[in-house]
Amino acid sequence: MKNKPSNTRRNFIKNGATLGAALFGAPMILRAETLGLNGRTSPNSKIGMAFIGMGLQMKGHLGMAWNDDVEPLYVCDVKPNKLAAALKEMQNRGFKEIQATPFSEDIMSDDAVDAVVVCTPDHWHAALSIDAMRNAKDVYVEKPMTLTIEEGKAMVEAEKRYGRVLQVGSQQRSNYAFRKAAEMVRNGWIGEVKEIYAGLGSFPPPRLHAPEAIPEGFDYDRWLGPAPYEDYFPYRVEGNYGGGWRCYWDYGSRKAGDWGAHHYDIIQWALGMDNSGPTYFVPKGHSGSPHNYFVYEEGPKVVRDHPDRKGFMIRFIGTEGEVMVSRDNKLSTTPTELASRPLSPNDERLYVSNGHSKNWIDCIKSRKTPICSAEIGHRSATVCQLTGIAERLNRPIRWDPVTEQIIDDPEAQRWQDRVRRAGYELPA
Template sequence: MLLYALFLDSNTQPVMKKISRRTALKSSLKTAAAISAPIFLPSSVLGLGGKNTGPNSRINIGLIGHGKIMHGHRKYHLGRDSVEVVALCDVDSRKLDAALAEVKETKGRGCDTYEYYEDVMARSDVDAVVVGTPDHWHAQISIEAMKNGKDVYVEKPMTLTIEEGKVMRETCERYGNILQVGSQQRSNGAFRKAAELVLNGYIGKVHTIHARLGAFPEPTQYKEEPIPPELNYDRWLGPAPWEPYNFERIKGDYGGGWRRFWDYGSRKNGDWGAHHYDIIQWALGRDDTGPVEFVPKGYKGGTEQYYVYEDGTKIIRGYGRQGSGREHMIHFYGEEGEVMVSRGDKLDTKVASLKNMVLKPGDTRLYESSDHRADWLNSIRTRKQPICHVEIGHRTATICHLSGISERLKRPLRWDPVKETIVGDAEAAKWMSRPRRAPYGLLG
């Protein structure tokens, strides 16, 4: 007999309305059982075996890249009983040793360490990996992981190039992996509320948005230094062009380090931009598409870089000189109000009471997550797409990259978000990909 047929026979009438509220509330369990009585099956029959028989299988994970950003991931996963950290990987044995010491201290036992991520991929007992390397390694490691049947948490921005994003999306779809991008602002209540207010039209039609990204120092060409024996520098560079070693080049530093170089990221566009552009896409309901025009700072005397959506909504990097709202990271201007949001749960609105607005039942409610990593782990168990899945990560990264290309070429770009191509500029279109240094060809 079909179980679901039994379920379908259940009482679908609004019987609750007929039951005294108080009675129901005093013992809702009883009420629920009563409603379900005609089809209620003991838990042993359902296969549940009683309470505490949920998705308890422990997830074995590998942590790849032990720079600054991995610190939080490591601590988080080591602190959860449902997760077993079974592999650590880094091209610098000093970082690997430090990470291993932390594992031993927390868990009372060590785990395997690797210099080459391929060795993590080869382990069939690794269910998932966290990729916390610099950006130029994100795609290759993530794709290899997915092809080896592993789920992935990859730091933001998801990719270094637009073409990498297309391959990641296709791979994820084909192999059915769970991939979460580390744009964790989506898992913060203030950002979600801000996005919901904007998305549901509570400030009217949005015409302008400011996003505060800050700036890195200009890249430079450091003098060559001896490569430390603990570091596999060739491997650190990976698919990026060869450049002489200098500690400042590879340093993990939120104020610069490798982040200031185009070879390893999209500078601030891929740094804070990956966070804020992501929230803007979410708030505008554009997670599966993108803007159509990108204009660099300095073009025709413009003081700020900006990009524009098809309906004219303009996203400006920075706040210019007017100062208003500078204290916030993202500032949405609508025809009937404003929404301003920042980290630290800071949400302000004009009209001020708007932030107290309770969404109506018919309003669009955005995916709710209050813990980005937990959301990923839950998705691994349920196979439900996580809050910042591959398509979202790819579309946001595309904005970061197009902003960067426009900045580097010093000219505006037209973008077709449906065909995902740069329009009318064949040379610029070549920047959607980057030559990859041998032997680190993508997928090769």
Template structure:
């Protein structure tokens, strides 16, 4: 019997979990689940990366988009129209047309019929929206890097644990077999002791001064800036562009240390077994002749950012061999047979996910932690943040990953967080 203290949606979720042990998970059923069993999705931030998620989500039968939100209302309406066209044309889905549009995320989060929120805004809004979503009872898929500062990450971990929410970080390389295989080779010391890891992140153009332009109609530009300093509007400042746009500005992101570092530093953390820890020293390029940005783990393993000359995105050098791994399922090893060597029972076997969205939705239903859990996303983002701090100060920074404190450098410690512009200063 339904408890009088449970909403209909809560009851359906509870009943679904109670029967999970007696049947196959809904995600692997051949038929389309009834609407009452589909996870309802709200998309917050309707730019480039949201378009990627839209294509994935509308291709699934276990979820449906019911609301979209963007401070630029025309973007939200465009996303709504795409969704309504898809659901209207897809008669077999049984999903009614009608997607609600919001300009402010608080209004979307106030709905009690939304299960999951995708946070696909620029980086400077990730923490505040993801935190508010979890407090509102939603599970969250948040794009990478998870945060803009170190304290934001710890705050999100605390909120997720306090409210029992599932948060998947959008570091989807963890759900790729080549990256998993590379990490397992390293974890099992099949190339011996790791001495050096090299990775390429690429570069962004410099952030140049921009002339003021009129703010477009129905664009809440003040809200877009949010907690960051006030700057005159220019379309290039707010541009969603994987090669630049807002990503060029340290006010809104971590440049390449945040953008691609969130991916590659994450895989390195995974391979080294550092998901709940991190490096202990960060050395900027150029310091006393250091040729590359470098961070160092307590056991002496060095990670160098080498943006030219690498044949793969990540290169692991060991005392008995080397592993190269990239996207598009590229994996090369020396000796070559390691690439196809099957793991043995006594070897370390890493979490297997072959689809980042499926892993997330499975965990929403089972309440397990996903492959890129909030703690993992926080720790990987921290590596990028600290590299940026060392670069900004042009000197090394020593880090205590257990206490999450910079050692013996008050100036560097002050850069761990940022001031926030009113009225957007509160972080849950």
């Protein structure tokens, strides 16, 4: 990743000339060595945790700081207003010594930090997660885990190489209704699954706008990171569930990555495809198709935004019944008695997690594998990325989930990765 001038970091942190002191008259946390934190964890054996990317999605994840096993040490963001607001909130919550920094390097180099929550735009997920793992830190990274297929492969390799506990933020796996739906499908309760409908919705096209002045203190170059340089205007960097940076292919995967990373992940789970995936991806409009869809080899067809979902987010249609599921523990089946039928002794039982962040924290302590590891997150993100490639090329693509390569299409194969700007190379 691109290095900043070292004197900038030192001047930012030292002598009390800190963001907290400047804005709120409150001192930040002292460095780990000053506190006597010479090992990986604090003297009270709490998990030293840092939070990177203080936007909308992070608001829920800050709840990890209230866990008795966690000691929050840093908040981090390149936007001064976001950083200041996060610092103030944490100080108001009683964490008077928490440190704020716009530089992830400060977190990576601090041995007191045991774990990092990565909640940036998608194009930064891989670099920050890999950097954290190679610096002996466990990682919670938002979905989709990566922006490109090759980034996903690198994440899986880093998780193995460094022996870290990585949880992808696909929290529907930690919901009872989604787990029950997946178990019913996995155990053949609705017969052979023929079609699956998933509701993702849509984003508006990316906006074009006249360049504007970069706000003072905002490190826009670092926000762009590995993405191509583009002129600044506010909407491009806006954290907005209805658009903002999520509309741009350089920073996200549009709705395929936004909601597809949730629903396609559950479909992968229900079909027993956590280490595999579909083989054929078709964009909307091809041969008159009214919807994007993809197909598993000798398996079901998954249709995006089919209107006949019976009011649910996902509808599984089998030869002997149906399962429909949504958030808020909404679950319905045909026949209706399936929803209340218990698993038999011979039925396969799926991983039980009753809290996604809690599962991660528990696994940090036990060193067990969490419910959504890098391999799972990578395979689900790959589905999102392949649907996006087919959409952008406006033609079908074929995928080999064993070799993890697009088949017989050199142009499409190039889209499995991207050129990264100099100074923002992917860590090894």
